Amino acid sequence: MAGNVIYRGPVTSGHQPRTSNKPVSGAYLPGSFVEETATALTQITTALGKLPMILGTADYKGQAVSDTYTSGDTGVAYHLEPGQVYQARMAAATYAKDAPLTIGASGRLTAATAETPVVAFFSDTPGAKAADALCDVVIANTYTVPAPAAG
Template sequence: MAGNRIYRGPVTSGHEPRTVSLPVTGALLPGSFVEETATALVQLTTALGKLPLILSNLEFKDQDVATAYTSGDTGIAYHLEPGQVYQARMAAATYAKDAPLTIAASGRLAAATAGTVVIAFFSDTPGAYTAGDLADVVIANNTYVVPA
């Protein structure tokens, strides 16, 4: 369910999650997972040992969710909160409702496998997604690991 915002809610609560603003390293798309270093937002390829953030678009600069940042631009990223809904970039695959997801290549979510940290659960229309598609996900408790 593509939309024009990365943070999806619950919007009725009036709550906005905590954010961080730093330069991005690379042409990163909103909805990708990043981490905060001392000086930049860097794209993630794993959730292991990381504090993942999700990159948002700069609505106040008319950047939509399909427009990548230019390397060095100041980006904004959300700190993840369990139970909150975000639009995230997906790896190419077929996803089922409530499928557990982890961070994979290019900062995208992919199906979690045994021993991987579950970041979110798929909460969009089940079916096939191409690499980079946006989908609604519900953030999991980051201590959840797929059992072997």
């Protein structure tokens, strides 16, 4: 359900999400996952041991969700809150409604597997998604998928 904003709400609550603004350390698309370092926003490829954030758009510059940041641009990243809805970039795969997701290659969400942190749940139209598709996700109260029981 592609839209023109990364933060999706709930917008009726009057809630304004908290953001961090720092230079991006690469050419990143809004909707990808980053972490905040002392000096920059850097793309991440795992949620393990990270404080993940979603890269938003620089609305003050008229940036669209399809416009890639240039390395060194000031990026806007959202601090994640459980229950909030965002559009996030997806890895190419087929996704089911409410499927648990983790962060994978290039800061894209992918299906969570055993012993990976779940950061969000798929909340868009189920089915096959192309790489970099923007899809609605609901932020999870992060937990780790348990390993299968030995038996």
